[in-house]
Amino acid sequence: MGCTGPVYLKGFVGAxxxxxxxxxxxxxQYNDFIVEHEGIKSSPLFGVGIGYQFNTWLRFDMTGEYxxxxxxxxxxxxxxxxGTFNRGSNDFAGEFLPGTNEYTANMKTWLGLFNAYVDLPTVLCVTPYVGAGIGMSSISVLGLKDVNVPNNSVFYGADNTETNFAWAVYGGLAYDVNPSVTLDLSYRYAxxxxxxxxxxxxxxxxxSYAGVNIDDVTSHDLMLGVRWKLGHTVAAPVPMPVAFK
Known part of the structure:
Protein backbone atom coordinates (compact mmCIF):
# COMPACT_ATOMS: atom_id res chain seq x y z
CA MET A 1 0.00 0.00 0.00
CA GLY A 2 1.02 3.64 0.08
CA CYS A 3 2.38 5.40 3.15
CA THR A 4 2.27 3.16 6.20
CA GLY A 5 3.41 3.67 9.77
CA PRO A 6 5.16 0.91 11.70
CA VAL A 7 2.49 0.78 14.44
CA TYR A 8 -1.26 0.96 13.99
CA LEU A 9 -4.41 0.74 16.07
CA LYS A 10 -7.55 -0.89 14.76
CA GLY A 11 -11.21 -1.16 15.61
CA PHE A 12 -13.82 -3.32 13.92
CA VAL A 13 -17.43 -4.40 14.02
CA GLY A 14 -19.13 -7.22 12.23
CA ALA A 15 -21.60 -10.07 12.06
CA GLN A 29 -25.17 -43.37 25.50
CA TYR A 30 -28.34 -45.24 26.43
CA ASN A 31 -30.75 -44.70 23.55
CA ASP A 32 -30.79 -44.09 19.80
CA PHE A 33 -30.98 -40.30 19.77
CA ILE A 34 -31.39 -38.54 16.44
CA VAL A 35 -30.43 -34.86 16.31
CA GLU A 36 -32.86 -33.06 14.05
CA HIS A 37 -31.33 -29.61 14.28
CA GLU A 38 -28.59 -27.67 16.04
CA GLY A 39 -27.40 -24.14 15.50
CA ILE A 40 -26.43 -20.73 16.88
CA LYS A 41 -28.10 -17.58 15.62
CA SER A 42 -26.07 -14.74 14.12
CA SER A 43 -24.90 -12.00 16.47
CA PRO A 44 -22.84 -8.78 16.35
CA LEU A 45 -19.14 -8.70 17.20
CA PHE A 46 -16.95 -5.82 18.37
CA GLY A 47 -13.15 -5.76 18.55
CA VAL A 48 -9.98 -3.71 18.93
CA GLY A 49 -6.35 -4.41 18.22
CA ILE A 50 -2.80 -3.13 17.89
CA GLY A 51 -0.49 -4.00 15.02
CA TYR A 52 2.91 -3.55 13.42
CA GLN A 53 3.63 -3.06 9.71
CA PHE A 54 6.84 -5.05 9.24
CA ASN A 55 7.36 -4.00 5.63
CA THR A 56 5.28 -3.02 2.60
CA TRP A 57 3.61 -6.44 2.34
CA LEU A 58 3.78 -8.11 5.79
CA ARG A 59 2.06 -7.00 9.01
CA PHE A 60 1.06 -8.47 12.37
CA ASP A 61 -1.53 -7.59 14.98
CA MET A 62 -3.15 -8.76 18.20
CA THR A 63 -6.92 -8.47 18.48
CA GLY A 64 -9.50 -8.99 21.18
CA GLU A 65 -13.22 -9.14 20.56
CA TYR A 66 -16.58 -9.72 22.18
CA GLY A 83 -34.24 -51.76 29.43
CA THR A 84 -32.24 -49.86 32.01
CA PHE A 85 -31.56 -46.19 31.54
CA ASN A 86 -29.06 -44.20 33.58
CA ARG A 87 -29.52 -40.44 33.89
CA GLY A 88 -26.93 -38.88 36.11
CA SER A 89 -26.93 -40.68 39.46
CA ASN A 90 -30.32 -42.32 38.88
CA ASP A 91 -31.10 -45.67 37.22
CA PHE A 92 -34.47 -46.21 35.59
CA ALA A 93 -35.71 -49.67 34.51
CA GLY A 94 -38.72 -50.72 32.52
CA GLU A 95 -40.53 -49.48 29.45
CA PHE A 96 -39.57 -46.06 28.08
CA LEU A 97 -41.84 -43.84 26.08
CA PRO A 98 -40.46 -42.06 23.01
CA GLY A 99 -39.64 -38.42 23.49
CA THR A 100 -37.97 -35.28 22.22
CA ASN A 101 -35.70 -32.63 23.72
CA GLU A 102 -35.82 -28.99 22.72
CA TYR A 103 -32.73 -27.07 23.89
CA THR A 104 -32.29 -23.29 24.13
CA ALA A 105 -29.50 -21.23 25.70
CA ASN A 106 -27.65 -17.94 25.41
CA MET A 107 -24.01 -18.03 24.34
CA LYS A 108 -21.35 -15.36 24.85
CA THR A 109 -17.84 -15.56 23.42
CA TRP A 110 -14.57 -13.68 23.88
CA LEU A 111 -11.89 -14.24 21.25
CA GLY A 112 -8.25 -13.20 21.33
CA LEU A 113 -5.97 -13.78 18.33
CA PHE A 114 -2.41 -13.11 17.17
CA ASN A 115 -2.61 -12.54 13.41
CA ALA A 116 -0.27 -12.28 10.44
CA TYR A 117 -1.28 -10.79 7.07
CA VAL A 118 0.21 -10.64 3.59
CA ASP A 119 -0.78 -7.56 1.57
CA LEU A 120 -1.09 -8.34 -2.14
CA PRO A 121 -0.46 -5.86 -4.99
CA THR A 122 -2.74 -2.82 -5.01
CA VAL A 123 -5.29 -2.59 -7.82
CA LEU A 124 -7.33 0.58 -8.41
CA CYS A 125 -6.38 1.93 -4.93
CA VAL A 126 -7.64 -1.26 -3.24
CA THR A 127 -5.20 -3.68 -1.58
CA PRO A 128 -6.36 -7.29 -1.19
CA TYR A 129 -4.82 -9.36 1.59
CA VAL A 130 -4.87 -12.81 3.18
CA GLY A 131 -4.08 -13.75 6.77
CA ALA A 132 -4.17 -16.31 9.55
CA GLY A 133 -4.33 -16.19 13.33
CA ILE A 134 -4.09 -18.34 16.45
CA GLY A 135 -5.23 -17.66 19.99
CA MET A 136 -7.83 -18.50 22.62
CA SER A 137 -11.61 -18.43 22.86
CA SER A 138 -13.84 -18.35 25.94
CA ILE A 139 -17.39 -19.61 25.30
CA SER A 140 -20.11 -19.32 27.96
CA VAL A 141 -23.38 -21.27 27.82
CA LEU A 142 -25.97 -19.50 29.95
CA GLY A 143 -29.54 -20.27 30.98
CA LEU A 144 -29.86 -23.59 29.15
CA LYS A 145 -33.36 -25.12 29.11
CA ASP A 146 -34.25 -28.66 27.95
CA VAL A 147 -37.97 -29.16 27.32
CA ASN A 148 -39.35 -32.66 26.63
CA VAL A 149 -42.97 -32.02 25.60
CA PRO A 150 -44.11 -35.66 25.09
CA ASN A 151 -42.99 -36.54 28.64
CA ASN A 152 -44.06 -33.28 30.32
CA SER A 153 -40.50 -32.65 31.49
CA VAL A 154 -38.38 -29.51 31.84
CA PHE A 155 -34.68 -29.44 32.80
CA TYR A 156 -32.48 -26.43 33.53
CA GLY A 157 -28.72 -26.23 32.99
CA ALA A 158 -26.16 -24.51 35.18
CA ASP A 159 -24.04 -21.83 33.50
CA ASN A 160 -20.60 -22.92 32.32
CA THR A 161 -17.59 -21.44 30.47
CA GLU A 162 -15.07 -23.37 28.36
CA THR A 163 -11.68 -21.98 27.24
CA ASN A 164 -10.26 -23.36 23.99
CA PHE A 165 -7.45 -23.04 21.49
CA ALA A 166 -8.78 -21.05 18.52
CA TRP A 167 -7.57 -20.32 15.00
CA ALA A 168 -8.72 -18.30 12.00
CA VAL A 169 -8.02 -17.49 8.36
CA TYR A 170 -8.81 -14.18 6.64
CA GLY A 171 -9.37 -12.61 3.27
CA GLY A 172 -9.99 -8.91 2.85
CA LEU A 173 -9.75 -5.63 1.00
CA ALA A 174 -8.11 -2.44 2.31
CA TYR A 175 -8.46 1.14 1.09
CA ASP A 176 -6.19 4.01 2.18
CA VAL A 177 -8.40 7.02 2.91
CA ASN A 178 -5.25 9.05 3.60
CA PRO A 179 -1.72 8.23 4.81
CA SER A 180 -3.03 7.75 8.36
CA VAL A 181 -6.38 5.95 7.93
CA THR A 182 -7.25 2.70 6.18
CA LEU A 183 -10.69 1.16 5.77
CA ASP A 184 -10.79 -2.63 5.95
CA LEU A 185 -13.51 -5.03 4.77
CA SER A 186 -12.86 -8.71 5.51
CA TYR A 187 -14.19 -12.24 5.77
CA ARG A 188 -12.93 -14.61 8.46
CA TYR A 189 -13.40 -18.31 9.10
CA ALA A 190 -12.82 -18.98 12.81
CA SER A 208 -30.02 -34.75 36.37
CA TYR A 209 -27.38 -35.33 33.71
CA ALA A 210 -23.87 -34.02 33.19
CA GLY A 211 -24.58 -31.37 30.56
CA VAL A 212 -25.17 -30.55 26.91
CA ASN A 213 -22.04 -30.72 24.73
CA ILE A 214 -21.93 -28.22 21.86
CA ASP A 215 -19.02 -29.45 19.77
CA ASP A 216 -16.92 -27.95 16.98
CA VAL A 217 -18.18 -24.37 17.02
CA THR A 218 -16.97 -22.53 13.92
CA SER A 219 -17.99 -19.16 12.50
CA HIS A 220 -18.19 -17.29 9.22
CA ASP A 221 -17.58 -13.63 10.12
CA LEU A 222 -17.98 -10.47 8.06
CA MET A 223 -16.12 -7.46 9.47
CA LEU A 224 -15.68 -3.77 8.72
CA GLY A 225 -12.74 -2.05 10.38
CA VAL A 226 -10.58 1.05 10.52
CA ARG A 227 -6.79 1.13 11.00
CA TRP A 228 -5.08 4.25 12.36
CA LYS A 229 -1.37 4.41 11.55
CA LEU A 230 0.53 6.12 14.32
CA GLY A 231 3.30 8.61 13.55
CA HIS A 232 1.65 9.98 10.43
CA THR A 233 -0.12 13.28 10.05
CA VAL A 234 -1.94 14.52 7.02
CA ALA A 235 -0.02 17.42 5.50
CA ALA A 236 -1.77 20.77 5.76
CA PRO A 237 -2.79 22.26 2.41
CA VAL A 238 -0.39 24.87 1.00
CA PRO A 239 -2.04 28.30 1.15
CA MET A 240 -2.74 30.01 -2.11
CA PRO A 241 -0.40 32.93 -2.87
CA VAL A 242 -1.92 36.34 -2.37
CA ALA A 243 -1.32 38.91 -5.07
CA PHE A 244 -0.57 42.48 -3.94
CA LYS A 245 -1.19 45.43 -6.17
Missing part, protein backbone atom coordinates in the same frame (compact mmCIF):
# COMPACT_ATOMS: atom_id res chain seq x y z
CA UNK A 16 -20.75 -13.49 13.50
CA UNK A 17 -22.45 -16.46 11.82
CA UNK A 18 -21.65 -19.52 13.98
CA UNK A 19 -22.05 -23.17 12.98
CA UNK A 20 -22.32 -26.15 15.36
CA UNK A 21 -20.66 -29.43 14.37
CA UNK A 22 -22.70 -31.66 16.70
CA UNK A 23 -24.44 -31.85 20.05
CA UNK A 24 -24.62 -34.68 22.58
CA UNK A 25 -25.65 -35.39 26.16
CA UNK A 26 -24.98 -38.17 28.65
CA UNK A 27 -28.34 -39.91 27.83
CA UNK A 28 -27.13 -40.35 24.22
CA UNK A 67 -19.16 -11.69 20.24
CA UNK A 68 -22.58 -10.55 21.46
CA UNK A 69 -25.34 -12.67 22.95
CA UNK A 70 -26.26 -15.46 20.53
CA UNK A 71 -29.22 -17.83 20.80
CA UNK A 72 -28.39 -21.56 20.74
CA UNK A 73 -31.26 -23.81 19.61
CA UNK A 74 -31.36 -27.57 19.03
CA UNK A 75 -33.73 -30.50 19.21
CA UNK A 76 -33.47 -34.28 19.14
CA UNK A 77 -35.77 -37.29 19.38
CA UNK A 78 -35.47 -40.86 20.62
CA UNK A 79 -37.58 -44.03 20.38
CA UNK A 80 -39.22 -45.89 23.25
CA UNK A 81 -38.26 -49.39 24.42
CA UNK A 82 -37.41 -51.62 27.35
CA UNK A 191 -12.64 -22.28 14.72
CA UNK A 192 -13.65 -21.54 18.33
CA UNK A 193 -13.56 -25.05 19.82
CA UNK A 194 -16.19 -26.73 22.01
CA UNK A 195 -18.79 -25.39 24.43
CA UNK A 196 -20.71 -27.09 27.21
CA UNK A 197 -23.45 -26.32 29.70
CA UNK A 198 -23.17 -27.15 33.37
CA UNK A 199 -25.13 -29.93 35.05
CA UNK A 200 -28.71 -30.12 33.79
CA UNK A 201 -31.35 -30.82 36.48
CA UNK A 202 -35.09 -31.53 36.31
CA UNK A 203 -37.36 -28.72 37.49
CA UNK A 204 -38.44 -30.87 40.46
CA UNK A 205 -34.92 -32.09 41.26
CA UNK A 206 -35.87 -35.71 40.52
CA UNK A 207 -32.93 -36.39 38.16
Missing amino acids: ANPVVGNISTEPF RGDALFVAHDRYPGGN DLGDARSGTVTAYDGSS
Whole structure:
Protein backbone atom coordinates (compact mmCIF):
# COMPACT_ATOMS: atom_id res chain seq x y z
CA MET A 1 0.00 0.00 0.00
CA GLY A 2 1.02 3.64 0.08
CA CYS A 3 2.38 5.40 3.15
CA THR A 4 2.27 3.16 6.20
CA GLY A 5 3.41 3.67 9.77
CA PRO A 6 5.16 0.91 11.70
CA VAL A 7 2.49 0.78 14.44
CA TYR A 8 -1.26 0.96 13.99
CA LEU A 9 -4.41 0.74 16.07
CA LYS A 10 -7.55 -0.89 14.76
CA GLY A 11 -11.21 -1.16 15.61
CA PHE A 12 -13.82 -3.32 13.92
CA VAL A 13 -17.43 -4.40 14.02
CA GLY A 14 -19.13 -7.22 12.23
CA ALA A 15 -21.60 -10.07 12.06
CA ALA A 16 -20.75 -13.49 13.50
CA ASN A 17 -22.45 -16.46 11.82
CA PRO A 18 -21.65 -19.52 13.98
CA VAL A 19 -22.05 -23.17 12.98
CA VAL A 20 -22.32 -26.15 15.36
CA GLY A 21 -20.66 -29.43 14.37
CA ASN A 22 -22.70 -31.66 16.70
CA ILE A 23 -24.44 -31.85 20.05
CA SER A 24 -24.62 -34.68 22.58
CA THR A 25 -25.65 -35.39 26.16
CA GLU A 26 -24.98 -38.17 28.65
CA PRO A 27 -28.34 -39.91 27.83
CA PHE A 28 -27.13 -40.35 24.22
CA GLN A 29 -25.17 -43.37 25.50
CA TYR A 30 -28.34 -45.24 26.43
CA ASN A 31 -30.75 -44.70 23.55
CA ASP A 32 -30.79 -44.09 19.80
CA PHE A 33 -30.98 -40.30 19.77
CA ILE A 34 -31.39 -38.54 16.44
CA VAL A 35 -30.43 -34.86 16.31
CA GLU A 36 -32.86 -33.06 14.05
CA HIS A 37 -31.33 -29.61 14.28
CA GLU A 38 -28.59 -27.67 16.04
CA GLY A 39 -27.40 -24.14 15.50
CA ILE A 40 -26.43 -20.73 16.88
CA LYS A 41 -28.10 -17.58 15.62
CA SER A 42 -26.07 -14.74 14.12
CA SER A 43 -24.90 -12.00 16.47
CA PRO A 44 -22.84 -8.78 16.35
CA LEU A 45 -19.14 -8.70 17.20
CA PHE A 46 -16.95 -5.82 18.37
CA GLY A 47 -13.15 -5.76 18.55
CA VAL A 48 -9.98 -3.71 18.93
CA GLY A 49 -6.35 -4.41 18.22
CA ILE A 50 -2.80 -3.13 17.89
CA GLY A 51 -0.49 -4.00 15.02
CA TYR A 52 2.91 -3.55 13.42
CA GLN A 53 3.63 -3.06 9.71
CA PHE A 54 6.84 -5.05 9.24
CA ASN A 55 7.36 -4.00 5.63
CA THR A 56 5.28 -3.02 2.60
CA TRP A 57 3.61 -6.44 2.34
CA LEU A 58 3.78 -8.11 5.79
CA ARG A 59 2.06 -7.00 9.01
CA PHE A 60 1.06 -8.47 12.37
CA ASP A 61 -1.53 -7.59 14.98
CA MET A 62 -3.15 -8.76 18.20
CA THR A 63 -6.92 -8.47 18.48
CA GLY A 64 -9.50 -8.99 21.18
CA GLU A 65 -13.22 -9.14 20.56
CA TYR A 66 -16.58 -9.72 22.18
CA ARG A 67 -19.16 -11.69 20.24
CA GLY A 68 -22.58 -10.55 21.46
CA ASP A 69 -25.34 -12.67 22.95
CA ALA A 70 -26.26 -15.46 20.53
CA LEU A 71 -29.22 -17.83 20.80
CA PHE A 72 -28.39 -21.56 20.74
CA VAL A 73 -31.26 -23.81 19.61
CA ALA A 74 -31.36 -27.57 19.03
CA HIS A 75 -33.73 -30.50 19.21
CA ASP A 76 -33.47 -34.28 19.14
CA ARG A 77 -35.77 -37.29 19.38
CA TYR A 78 -35.47 -40.86 20.62
CA PRO A 79 -37.58 -44.03 20.38
CA GLY A 80 -39.22 -45.89 23.25
CA GLY A 81 -38.26 -49.39 24.42
CA ASN A 82 -37.41 -51.62 27.35
CA GLY A 83 -34.24 -51.76 29.43
CA THR A 84 -32.24 -49.86 32.01
CA PHE A 85 -31.56 -46.19 31.54
CA ASN A 86 -29.06 -44.20 33.58
CA ARG A 87 -29.52 -40.44 33.89
CA GLY A 88 -26.93 -38.88 36.11
CA SER A 89 -26.93 -40.68 39.46
CA ASN A 90 -30.32 -42.32 38.88
CA ASP A 91 -31.10 -45.67 37.22
CA PHE A 92 -34.47 -46.21 35.59
CA ALA A 93 -35.71 -49.67 34.51
CA GLY A 94 -38.72 -50.72 32.52
CA GLU A 95 -40.53 -49.48 29.45
CA PHE A 96 -39.57 -46.06 28.08
CA LEU A 97 -41.84 -43.84 26.08
CA PRO A 98 -40.46 -42.06 23.01
CA GLY A 99 -39.64 -38.42 23.49
CA THR A 100 -37.97 -35.28 22.22
CA ASN A 101 -35.70 -32.63 23.72
CA GLU A 102 -35.82 -28.99 22.72
CA TYR A 103 -32.73 -27.07 23.89
CA THR A 104 -32.29 -23.29 24.13
CA ALA A 105 -29.50 -21.23 25.70
CA ASN A 106 -27.65 -17.94 25.41
CA MET A 107 -24.01 -18.03 24.34
CA LYS A 108 -21.35 -15.36 24.85
CA THR A 109 -17.84 -15.56 23.42
CA TRP A 110 -14.57 -13.68 23.88
CA LEU A 111 -11.89 -14.24 21.25
CA GLY A 112 -8.25 -13.20 21.33
CA LEU A 113 -5.97 -13.78 18.33
CA PHE A 114 -2.41 -13.11 17.17
CA ASN A 115 -2.61 -12.54 13.41
CA ALA A 116 -0.27 -12.28 10.44
CA TYR A 117 -1.28 -10.79 7.07
CA VAL A 118 0.21 -10.64 3.59
CA ASP A 119 -0.78 -7.56 1.57
CA LEU A 120 -1.09 -8.34 -2.14
CA PRO A 121 -0.46 -5.86 -4.99
CA THR A 122 -2.74 -2.82 -5.01
CA VAL A 123 -5.29 -2.59 -7.82
CA LEU A 124 -7.33 0.58 -8.41
CA CYS A 125 -6.38 1.93 -4.93
CA VAL A 126 -7.64 -1.26 -3.24
CA THR A 127 -5.20 -3.68 -1.58
CA PRO A 128 -6.36 -7.29 -1.19
CA TYR A 129 -4.82 -9.36 1.59
CA VAL A 130 -4.87 -12.81 3.18
CA GLY A 131 -4.08 -13.75 6.77
CA ALA A 132 -4.17 -16.31 9.55
CA GLY A 133 -4.33 -16.19 13.33
CA ILE A 134 -4.09 -18.34 16.45
CA GLY A 135 -5.23 -17.66 19.99
CA MET A 136 -7.83 -18.50 22.62
CA SER A 137 -11.61 -18.43 22.86
CA SER A 138 -13.84 -18.35 25.94
CA ILE A 139 -17.39 -19.61 25.30
CA SER A 140 -20.11 -19.32 27.96
CA VAL A 141 -23.38 -21.27 27.82
CA LEU A 142 -25.97 -19.50 29.95
CA GLY A 143 -29.54 -20.27 30.98
CA LEU A 144 -29.86 -23.59 29.15
CA LYS A 145 -33.36 -25.12 29.11
CA ASP A 146 -34.25 -28.66 27.95
CA VAL A 147 -37.97 -29.16 27.32
CA ASN A 148 -39.35 -32.66 26.63
CA VAL A 149 -42.97 -32.02 25.60
CA PRO A 150 -44.11 -35.66 25.09
CA ASN A 151 -42.99 -36.54 28.64
CA ASN A 152 -44.06 -33.28 30.32
CA SER A 153 -40.50 -32.65 31.49
CA VAL A 154 -38.38 -29.51 31.84
CA PHE A 155 -34.68 -29.44 32.80
CA TYR A 156 -32.48 -26.43 33.53
CA GLY A 157 -28.72 -26.23 32.99
CA ALA A 158 -26.16 -24.51 35.18
CA ASP A 159 -24.04 -21.83 33.50
CA ASN A 160 -20.60 -22.92 32.32
CA THR A 161 -17.59 -21.44 30.47
CA GLU A 162 -15.07 -23.37 28.36
CA THR A 163 -11.68 -21.98 27.24
CA ASN A 164 -10.26 -23.36 23.99
CA PHE A 165 -7.45 -23.04 21.49
CA ALA A 166 -8.78 -21.05 18.52
CA TRP A 167 -7.57 -20.32 15.00
CA ALA A 168 -8.72 -18.30 12.00
CA VAL A 169 -8.02 -17.49 8.36
CA TYR A 170 -8.81 -14.18 6.64
CA GLY A 171 -9.37 -12.61 3.27
CA GLY A 172 -9.99 -8.91 2.85
CA LEU A 173 -9.75 -5.63 1.00
CA ALA A 174 -8.11 -2.44 2.31
CA TYR A 175 -8.46 1.14 1.09
CA ASP A 176 -6.19 4.01 2.18
CA VAL A 177 -8.40 7.02 2.91
CA ASN A 178 -5.25 9.05 3.60
CA PRO A 179 -1.72 8.23 4.81
CA SER A 180 -3.03 7.75 8.36
CA VAL A 181 -6.38 5.95 7.93
CA THR A 182 -7.25 2.70 6.18
CA LEU A 183 -10.69 1.16 5.77
CA ASP A 184 -10.79 -2.63 5.95
CA LEU A 185 -13.51 -5.03 4.77
CA SER A 186 -12.86 -8.71 5.51
CA TYR A 187 -14.19 -12.24 5.77
CA ARG A 188 -12.93 -14.61 8.46
CA TYR A 189 -13.40 -18.31 9.10
CA ALA A 190 -12.82 -18.98 12.81
CA ASP A 191 -12.64 -22.28 14.72
CA LEU A 192 -13.65 -21.54 18.33
CA GLY A 193 -13.56 -25.05 19.82
CA ASP A 194 -16.19 -26.73 22.01
CA ALA A 195 -18.79 -25.39 24.43
CA ARG A 196 -20.71 -27.09 27.21
CA SER A 197 -23.45 -26.32 29.70
CA GLY A 198 -23.17 -27.15 33.37
CA THR A 199 -25.13 -29.93 35.05
CA VAL A 200 -28.71 -30.12 33.79
CA THR A 201 -31.35 -30.82 36.48
CA ALA A 202 -35.09 -31.53 36.31
CA TYR A 203 -37.36 -28.72 37.49
CA ASP A 204 -38.44 -30.87 40.46
CA GLY A 205 -34.92 -32.09 41.26
CA SER A 206 -35.87 -35.71 40.52
CA SER A 207 -32.93 -36.39 38.16
CA SER A 208 -30.02 -34.75 36.37
CA TYR A 209 -27.38 -35.33 33.71
CA ALA A 210 -23.87 -34.02 33.19
CA GLY A 211 -24.58 -31.37 30.56
CA VAL A 212 -25.17 -30.55 26.91
CA ASN A 213 -22.04 -30.72 24.73
CA ILE A 214 -21.93 -28.22 21.86
CA ASP A 215 -19.02 -29.45 19.77
CA ASP A 216 -16.92 -27.95 16.98
CA VAL A 217 -18.18 -24.37 17.02
CA THR A 218 -16.97 -22.53 13.92
CA SER A 219 -17.99 -19.16 12.50
CA HIS A 220 -18.19 -17.29 9.22
CA ASP A 221 -17.58 -13.63 10.12
CA LEU A 222 -17.98 -10.47 8.06
CA MET A 223 -16.12 -7.46 9.47
CA LEU A 224 -15.68 -3.77 8.72
CA GLY A 225 -12.74 -2.05 10.38
CA VAL A 226 -10.58 1.05 10.52
CA ARG A 227 -6.79 1.13 11.00
CA TRP A 228 -5.08 4.25 12.36
CA LYS A 229 -1.37 4.41 11.55
CA LEU A 230 0.53 6.12 14.32
CA GLY A 231 3.30 8.61 13.55
CA HIS A 232 1.65 9.98 10.43
CA THR A 233 -0.12 13.28 10.05
CA VAL A 234 -1.94 14.52 7.02
CA ALA A 235 -0.02 17.42 5.50
CA ALA A 236 -1.77 20.77 5.76
CA PRO A 237 -2.79 22.26 2.41
CA VAL A 238 -0.39 24.87 1.00
CA PRO A 239 -2.04 28.30 1.15
CA MET A 240 -2.74 30.01 -2.11
CA PRO A 241 -0.40 32.93 -2.87
CA VAL A 242 -1.92 36.34 -2.37
CA ALA A 243 -1.32 38.91 -5.07
CA PHE A 244 -0.57 42.48 -3.94
CA LYS A 245 -1.19 45.43 -6.17
